[in-house]
Amino acid sequence: MTLHPTVATVTDRIRQRSAPTRSAYLTRLEHARANGTVRKGLSCTNLAHTFAASDANDKAVLREARWPNLAIVSSYNDMLSAHQPLERFPALIKQAAREAGVVAQFAGGVPAMCDGVTQGQPGMELSLFSRDVIAMATAVALSHNVFDTVLCLGVCDKIVPGLLIGALHFGHLPAIFVPGGPMPSGLPNAEKAKIRQLYAQGQVGREALLEAESKAYHAPGTCTFYGTANSNQMLMEVMGLHLPGAAFVPPNTPLRDALTQAAAQRAARITALGDEYLPVGRIVDERTIVNAIVGLLATGGSTNHTLHLVAIAHAAGISINWDDFSDLSTVVPLLARIYPNGQADVNHFHAAGGMGFLIGELLDAGLLHGDVLTVAGDGLARYCEEPYLDQDVLSWRPAPNRSGDENVLRPATRPFAPDGGLKLLSGNLGRAVIKTSAVKPEHRVVEAPALVFNNQEELMAAFDRGELQRDFVAVLRYQGPRANGMPELHKLTPPLGVLQDQGFQVALVTDGRMSGASGKVPAAIHVTPECLAGGPLARVRDGDVIRLDGEWGVLEARVAESEWAERQPEPVDLSDDQHGLGRELFAGFRANATGAEQGAMVFASSAIHTQGDVR
Missing domain, CATH: 3.40.50 (Rossmann fold)
Known part of the structure; x- marks a missing residue:
């Protein structure tokens, strides 16, 4: 193809x-x-150290260095x-x-x-x-x-x-x-998510939540x-x-x-x-x-x-950047629905045809390079096969050429969606990514007043006080690599999901992460530059109208340009994030971390850093 x-x-x-x-x-x-093999050039003392604890047969092999x-x-x-x-x-x-x-x-x-x-x-x-x-x-x-x-x-x-x-x-x-x-497979994902939301609403207790989680992770x-x-x-x-x-x-x-x-x-x-x-x-x-x-x-x-x-x-x-992800997303169809993008789990995916079927479909559609090197040595076509035991001997056979369950895994000709559901967002708040594959179309565009929070606990407390019964965009700032190591914010999924289910238009905008658990609530994540590096997200104030458009890739504060230009970032006391549970040992990591689009790395050469497209 x-x-x-x-x-x-x-x-x-x-x-x-x-x-x-x-x-x-x-x-x-x-x-x-x-x-070459360094063992041949080691001194006798060096070499002896490498096999001192080995058994006699292994010692003989290692001594030969052949x-x-x-x-x-x-x-x-x-x-x-x-x-x-x-x-x-x-x-x-x-x-x-x-x-x-x-x-x-x-x-x-x-x-x-x-x-x-x-x-x-x-x-x-x-x-x-x-x-x-x-x-x-x-x-x-x-x-x-x-x-x-x-x-x-x-x-x-x-x-x-x-x-x-x-x-x-x-x-x-x-x-x-x-x-x-x-x-x-354990507790069905839909039931697990329901119990989490009931707990967030105070309708079930900790014991019920722990029982559900124990059945899911078991x-x-x-x-x-x-x-x-x-x-x-x-x-x-x-x-x-x-x-x-x-x-x-x-x-x-x-x-x-x-x-x-x-x-x-x-x-x-x-x-x-x-x-x-x-x-x-x-x-x-x-x-x-x-x-x-x-x-x-x-x-x-x-x-x-x-x-x-x-x-x-x-x-x-x-060197890659988010433009590469976004451009590929426009042509790569969504072929799998696995929780949180669906109700199935990876065991269902594997049973429906798994990686062998998926890779075969993508190769046939011309969406993968088949002529690559692999550890199997035969190009990517080998990965359209599945392993099995033939009288205790490991063998491979062609993977199924039809999905065993099209609710979980589909051919490229009948995808769940025509695109990959990962978009680049940009605007006067910086650059971010959003995963839309689990977000219903009616929730992919949110324009609402900002409510600014400096940590997860502030948002959770506001939810518990009943102060979030409205349309709003939660702006959770100072969550980037340099600020506090860029934690995942999955703890916020249940309360925001509850509010969305109640009919409110809600979204999250943050320079932190949501991870593979990114689900039904629209979330502009990895906003870069991050707040501590002078990112514009630090200029947002309560009441600013924020537009998150997951269809057209827009992330902006609807604030007059003159006012926006004059605003200064609002500093935050981050001292509580610097100590305890080993966090003080990572001060050098925080100080040297690159931006999210540059991989949030601590030992990267500046020569390869790119943001945006370089054609």
Whole structure:
């Protein structure tokens, strides 16, 4: 199928914009590769340290330095349901490596925090920055420079982007991402959302809410709604960094174990020591990044990836911005409805045809680059297949060519919507993004007086006092990366949803995040420049009429130009956000963070920062 003209145009634009930085990145990659396997050049003391704790067979292999050494970098912990299954993976990987005649070593662990636990809590202010900590921890794990490839074990929100950013800084090494899989379906999403709104209205108590949440989040595995964690798994698949079909296979099953072992054996075959060398820095190119954006749009994925994909691309020397997302969104149809964009969960999506069906539809429609490199080595067409066990032997077969449930997953010829539901908003309040795929058409344009809040607690208190029974735009400011780490504001979804259900026109405008939980209330998020960097959102006052137009991409305060120009940003005391629960340790991160459209990164080169289109 011929590539869609818009996809081709955006890809060429990114390639031209990125030419200097991508060229420099590939030069560094080739230089690192040319140095060869460092184990051969280590002193005897250095080398002895690398295998001192290994068994006799592994020691023999590592001494020879002729066979690959696989690094395992894992986000395992046993508090988080998504990461608890990873406890078993290193043993599976090491055994599979030995069967392939190579060695796997646990190179290091990375932190993994749960946004579901920290939502609405001070710890959430560390969440976004944990991505960059994970990237640096990945670099520390690989810094011994004795590995030939890396297996990245991670699932949730910031973990997979952080692992990939870290791996791309060792871009001469191959990298395969090894997912854990989703938990079984629990309490239906519609019922869960209803209980949350009843609790917000005071109609049920904490015990009823806890019982509902416990039935929704109830077993090992990834949460089953389509937030950032499951968007991560979709992205790794459409970017060719998983084995085909690995994304949504349940944990602790024979098929999941077989895929984990197969990832180790495949990793051994694609190192520079063999004939199928596939370094991650070559796999992740401009086409791969465009494929990632297309996959995100086609599935209604997490808005967090308007930050993370920018940061991932940057790590590979590639520059993207929100114009690229917005332009692709105009031509990429919405093919999936998964909560919060529908009532199904990722298990329903997987059963209806999952990633194999989705990728096949997008390839046939000319919306994906099929000629990319992947860890499978055969281009993206391999990802139109699904894995299965044939008498305990892992095999692949063509994925279904028809959806098993068109309420969940549809062909490109009959999409849920003709566009991807992610729009760029701009105006005198700056630039922002809005996810409209879960917002009903009658709520996509809101023009109402502003009510200004400086934190979530102020808004919640006003709701509890009954002061929000009206049309309004909640302006929640000083929530950007430099102000307080750009926390997710999902805590506000139930009360705003209640007001919308009562017939009021409500919207949220903020320089903070709403994440993959962005739902039915229109929200202009990631407003940039942020307030602490002099962004115009800090000039808004109570009563200013705000227009949020999700159809035409407008975000503006209806204030006379002369008055707007004279207004000064209203400062806010942020001292309560600087200390406690480790926040003081992240002062340097806050001080150095780039803007949201630049990925909210703390270690970015200014040479690649772009805002707006660069043609």
